[in-house]
Structure formats: C-alpha cells, structure tokens
Amino acid sequence: MLKSNIAVGLDIGTTKVCVVVAEKDALGKLNVLGKGRSNSDGLQRATVVNINKTVAAIKAAVADAERESSIRINGVNVGISGAHVHCIHSNSEISINQSGIVNDSDVKRFLEKAKTNIRYLDIDHEIIHVIPQEFIVDDQEGLLDPIGMAGTTMRGSAYIVVGQRTKIRNIKQCVEKAGLEINGLTFEPVASGMAVIKEREEKSGVVVIDIGGGTTEVAIYNNGAIRYSEVIKVAGNDVTHDVAHGVKALYEVAEELKIQHGCAYAQLSGEDEELLIEGIEGRPQKSFPKSSLTMIIEARMMEILELVRDSVKRSGYYEYINAGAIITGGGSLLPGTEELARDVLGLDVRIGYPEGVSGGIKGSINNPMYATVMGLVAHSFQYTPPDDYGFASTAEVLPNSAQAVIEEESPVQESGPARKKIVDRMKKFWEQL
Template sequence: MLKSNIAVGLDIGTTKVCVVVAEKDEIGKLNVLGKGRSNSDGLQRATVVNINKTVAAIRAAVADAERESSIRIHGVNVGISGAHVHCIHSNSEISINQTGIVNDSDVKRFLEKAKTNIRYLDIDHEIIHVIPQEFIVDDQEGLLDPIGMAGTTMRGSAYIVVGLRTKIRNIKQCVEKAGLEISAVTFEPVASGMAVMKEREKKSGVVVIDIGGGTTEVAIYIDGAIRYSEVIKVAANDVTHDIAHGVRALYEVAEDLKIKHGCAYSKLSGEDEDLLIEGIEGRTQKSVPKSSLTMIIEARMMEILELVRDSVQRSGYYEYLNAGAIITGGGSLLPGTEELAHDVFGLDVRIGYPEGVSGGIKGSVNNPMYATVMGLVAHAFQNNLSADHSFASTAEILPVDVPQGSREEPLVQEQTPSGKKIVDRMKKFWDNL
C-alpha cells in the first residue's frame, strides 16, 4: 500500500543525524509517526569529511525511524548547510499570460527568469532552490502569493540559494549510498525558520538563529519572506572544546559537564560549588569551581552571539526586527542563552521549539535540536514532495551496518581555497589546576 501523505526529513548534522517520519492531519498539523537519531562524526562544520561514517550514521537513524513508524523509508528531504552556501537576490519581470490572470505557469516563468538573471554564478556552484520574496502585479505591491491577481506584467524579486557542487555532491552521495532517494535538498536555515516561527513573527520581522554542533545559522525574515542568511563556523562544539582545554579533560567529559552543569550567563549561575572531573586514563579525579565552568562557556557563547549580531547588522535589517530573535538548535539548550542573547542583541529573545505538531509521538520532538528536521518535513509538505513513489508502507527494516572492511570512499574535493578562519578569542583559564 502506497502512502502519499507521508514525508520524511533527514538532517545530517555535525554531531548527530536525525530522521523524522510524519503525516499531515486534516487541519494541516504534523502527526509524527517515528523518529531516529544517531551520533555523527563524519562531518566537520556541516561538511562531509568521511563518507562511510556518514553513511553508517544515516542508516542507523533511518532504521530507528522505520522501526518506530513501521514505514519503510525511500525518499527524503535532506537539509544542507555550511559556509559554502550563500544566497543571491535576483530581480525578475514577465508578461502575464493572455487571460490576464496570474496562474502557476506565470509564477514558474517568473522564477526561471530570476535564475537566468543571476550574474557571476561560476561552474563550481549550483542552485539549490529559488525562494520568491515579493511579487508586484502592475502597481499592486507587496504580494506574497500572486495567483489569481489580474494584470499585464508581474515583477519582483527572488532569493536564490547556491552552494559548491562538490560539497552538495558529497551529501547526496552519502544519502544515496545509504539506500535512499533524494526528493529535495533544502537550505537548513530555511527549514529551521519554518519549524519555529509563528506567522506574526515572520511578518513583523525576526531573526532565527540555529546554534548547532559545527555551525550557527542565521536567517532574517521581513514582511513574510526571507531576506538574508549566513552560516557562521563557530558553534556548540567549540564550547565543549573550550571546556576540555580549560579544565584539561577528555572531550566526552567536557560535553557531560556542559550538559549537566553548564550555564551561558554568569548572572544566573547561582551558588558556586566544586564539580568533580573524571581523571584521564586512570588519573586521580580533580575538582573545578562551577563559576569557572560558567566563565568558559559564557566567553564562547558571547563570541557566537556577537558574530551573529555583526551578521545581522551587516544585513541592514537590524532596525526592522520588531519581533526580535528566536534561538533554536541544540546549542540553545544551555541555561542562560536567552538572557545572554538579549544583552548582546538588544532585542526580545525566545527559545524556538518546533511548531505545528499535533499528535503521534509529539513529545519526542518537542526540543530545539529537532527544529531543522521538523522544518524539513514541513517544507516537504509545503512543496508537495510527499510522492507515492517515494514512501511505501511496510514494517521491514533496512540494514544499518556498513560491511566490515569496506573501503573508504574518496571525497570529492573542493577546488576553491578554504574560507578565512575565525579567530579564537577565548581567554585562557587556569594555567595550573
């Protein structure tokens, strides 16, 4: 039996791979049927560095989602991010069809012309998707949906997302080697925004900040459409590395300290106490003041938020953010992040949880770390990507293990020079423990 009302989102992150299977109910809400999650170490800063590890992580997450949903997954909407992805504003103008009423064909021609109007798109880059920003039918401005409007000409602007072919190809190669079909590729800041924004915020002006493991993604929405985006190569993993360096502990121990005792804002850290740290390779345990842990975390989180603030100010849209900022992603879970962001941005701030989820295993995805994958599902439904050939109903589970001794697949290497490295501003703590 084919299931045409089901969509699957696949978020391949720096620290985790998430899969969500969902269907749409009669009122347009998402009913989550199953989810899967696995640890990932095949990516760095949202870029694939190890094909086999990434494939294995995808297979493991997919198997969990299939087991929970009893649905065999074939087609997925996969997210893509990284500093190599950037966006171009493009203007377009067409004549409306002979009936004088805007139809779907007119909108498609408008977007195709917006793509052809792009300048300086070299052969190393490809278009991921085209997002309309505004339509103007004759003298009627500010239209987000022009279908049915009467007129003779339609003009406006589109937001075109482009990325490096080699890095997009590596992501696609991993998905296909995991036995999946790619229904669509979606820029992750778009997906995260779709998951956590309320419609009034989107219209009023809001910046969505997704703090992931390897990257921090920024997307600005004004008057109901995306206007600006950027991917910053500093994120939650950097916080963990700073802790490991500051307290001289294993990365896993530092991550555990961050999750259990971390705070991003010293004014909220509360009463100080000594925290026990496991010794490396059988060495004696040691203790560290909680206040020092907070200082380490606050320093890096402040850097991340200041980089975001600088990005927003460069965009020219800071003054239009009437709804303030929404922070989501796993990095937003650190206590004090909301308060620190308010101080840094000078804006109203809230933590973003997935919106529009009505039933199924709703509680299992009610977490900012699932914002991107839930947005990928929502984006699939919005663009009618839940096709009959992509999703078949069966309880059979796909294999999750990469064969022992399998040879490492070569990565497709980028031909352009790497981007400028972000300077680490963190101060050194405790020369002697």
C-alpha cells in the first residue's frame, strides 16, 4: 500500500547519516514513524570523499528506519551543505498581469527573473533554492504574500542558494547508488532553521548555529525570512582531534572522553579529577587531569563561536538579532556550550530541539542532532503540493506488519497561522524552480 502523506528526510553528515520517516497529523504536526542512524566516514567537511563508504552508511541508516517504521523507503529529501554552497541576494522587478491583481504566475515570473539576474554564475555551479524574502507591490513594502494585492509593478528580493555542480552530483550519486530516488535537495541551514525556530523568533531576528561534525552552519532569520547564511569549516571533529593530540590517545578514545567528561566552559567544570586513558595498542593506561581536558575543549569551542560571531557581524544583521541565538546539532550537546556562547556572542542563547513533533516515536528524536533531518522532513511537506506529499513513491507500507492495517489517509487540509497562506500558494510552483 502506497502512503502518499509520508515524507522521508536524509541527512548525510560528516560523522553520521540520519533518516527520519514521518507523516503529518490533522493539526499539521509531524508524527514520527521511524528513524535510522549510522556512522559515516565517507565525507570530510560535508563533502563526499568516498562514494562506497557513503553509500554503505546511507543503506544502513535507511534499513534501520525501515525496520522501525515498517515502511519501505523509496524517495527522500536530501540535505546538502559544505563550504562550496553559497548564497546570493538577487533583486527582481516585473509588471503585474493585465488584471492588476497579483497571482501565482506573477510570483513565478518574479522568482524566475531573480534567477536570471544573477551575475557570474558559471557552468561549475547550479541553483539549489530560490527563496523569496520580500515583495513590494507599487509602494506597499514588506509583503511576504503578495497574492491578491492590486498594483502595476512588483519588485523585491530573493535569496538564491548555489552549490558546486560536481559536489552536488557526488551526493546525488551516493543516494541513487543506495537505491533511492531524490525528491528534493535542501540547504541544511534552511532545514535546521525550519526545525528549531519558533515563529516569534523568526520575526524578531534570530541566528541558528548548527555545530556538526565537519562544519558549523550559520543562518540568520529576520522579518519572517532567511537573510544570511555561511558554512564554517571548523566543528565538532576538530574538538575531538585536539583532545586526541592533547592526551596522546586514539581518536575513538578522545571522542569518548569528550562525550563522557567534556565541558566547553571552565567555570562549570566542577572539581578537578584524574581521568584514566586507555593506552594505544597494549600500552599501559595513563591519567590526565579533567581540568586540562576542559581547557582543550573550551579553546576550540571558543574559536568556533568566535568565527560564528565574526560571521554574524559581517552579515550586517547583528544589531537586528533581538531573539538571540539557537545552537543545535551534535556539538551543542557538550555541557557549557550554551554559557560559553552567551559570553562569546553577546546574545541570549538557547539549545535548539526539533519543534512541531506531535507523536509517534517523538522522544527518540528529541535531540539537537536530529534537528536537520527533522527540518528536511518539514521542508518536504511544506514545499510539496498536497496531492504529492512524498511524491507518492516516497514510502510504501511493508507487508505483514502492524502498519499494514493503517487506513490510507487523504492529504491534510490544515488550518494554520497566516504564514500558511503563502506556503499553500507557492507549493504549486516551488518544485519547478
């Protein structure tokens, strides 16, 4: 039985691959049916360096998600990131159709023109997203939804996400070699933001900081739209490498030390103690002061956050971030990260957990490391026409399972906040851009 109201997100990270299968409930919330996770070492800094290892990691994570959800996964919304991805602001202006009332066709022409207005886009790069930021109909400014407005001219700006063609192709190859169809590509800072930001934060101005294994992603939102993003090539793996070098231990031992005893803020580290460290290849154990471990971790985490601060100030939006910062991703789990970030960034800070999850195995994904993949699921629902949630081939109920008795559900006609209005109207053409 095909399930047409199910979406699947695939987050191919530097250290892990995550898959989540979810459906939407009657209130527009996500009901998580299953998840899968596997270790990944086929990427460096969010860029594929080993096709076979990446394919194996994807297959393992998908198999876990299928077992847990009793759903056969066919199509996925794939996250993409890396330093090769960059964003361009593009202005656009068109004449409104003869009726003088803005319609879907006008918005589509507006975004198409924003794409053609990009300069210096060579054959080595391709467009991933065209995200509207603001519409101005005649002299009416600050519109997020121009449909139905009367006027003669519509102008405004769009945020265009561009990536290197060969690196995007490598990601696609890995997914296809794993036996999956690609239903869409989503820039991961967009997905992370969609997962963790509350509506009032998005309007007031907020920066989302996703500290992963290979990269740290920064995205700034203000007045209901993304305004700036950057991918920084320093992240959680660098912390682990510093620990391994400092204590002269294997990477795996250093990672365990970081997770079990690590702290990113010396003022919270508590009393000092000696930590026993496993010797390499039969060598004897040795001890290492916990205070020294904290100093190593704090130094690298401070560097990451200073790079984030510089990025935010460079954006020109620092003074407009009234809601502060949200830190998410696996790197946010280190104790003391929130407090250190507050000191370094000079902003109010909270840790970001996936929002908008109503049921299913909700508790198992209530973790910052699942923020991106939950955002990929949410993005798949938000920008896919209701009749094609998951493109109908995204998922299929496996036979002889408890899920097989679930009745087919019709697409949800939800009533949500005013923001839903523009989403419904733009769904029709978003996937064509």
